[in-house]
Amino acid sequence: MDNLALNDGQKTRLLSLALERDNPAAAPNEDEQKGDLLRDILRCALPLETPAPNTAVGLGPTCGGLRTVAAPPLGELLRERTTELVVLQRIKEYAKALGKNAKSGIERDVFLAVYFAAIAAARVSRQECITAHTDEDLTQSLRFYAKVAWMPSNLKDLLVKAAEGCAQKPESSSTPKP
Numbered sequence: 001m002d003n004l005a006l007n008d009g010q011k012t013r014l015l016s017l018a019l020e021r022d023n024p025a026a027a028p029n030e031d032e033q034k035g036d037l038l039r040d041i042l043r044c045a046l047p048l049e050t051p052a053p054n055t056a057v058g059l060g061p062t063c064g065g066l067r068t069v070a071a072p073p074l075g076e077l078l079r080e081r082t083t084e085l086v087v088l089q090r091i092k093e094y095a096k097a098l099g100k101n102a103k104s105g106i107e108r109d110v111f112l113a114v115y116f117a118a119i120a121a122a123r124v125s126r127q128e129c130i131t132a133h134t135d136e137d138l139t140q141s142l143r144f145y146a147k148v149a150w151m152p153s154n155l156k157d158l159l160v161k162a163a164e165g166c167a168q169k170p171e172s173s174s175t176p177k178p
Helices: 008-019 030-043 074-079 085-100 105-126 135-147 153-168
Strands: none
Touching: 030 074, 030 105, 074 085, 074 105, 074 153, 085 105, 105 135, 105 153, 135 153
């Protein structure tokens, strides 16, 4: 029984839309892909070793979805004010290494966001600079990533706080580190 009152042409069009495999509306957009990848990375534990140069990007076995006692997820490490500076530096280097070896612009952008989130966490929780970027450049990058649609709100807040702190400091007072 047909309760939709569609003509045969409309029914054919509706069926073709449902069966179409490459429907652009159904494919995730770039922001959704970046958001999904970022959330996956933030659920992963920090690996014991930073990937070697030219290593393929992959989240590996440390990202199984279950939290281990010894290794909290990266997202938690970035948000916790008690995270040690050396851990934030390791997160920064991890993201930098994987970003350099990214297979796509999406991966590169997401690892760059994690890189800046680690720098922001060091600024906010430890009042330390763990980058050689100038405060002006750093403020611009932090503000940029705080505005992207795919950034989780808790990291947006962290990036905004760090950007505000950088903007308030005179350039000569920062002691950048590589």
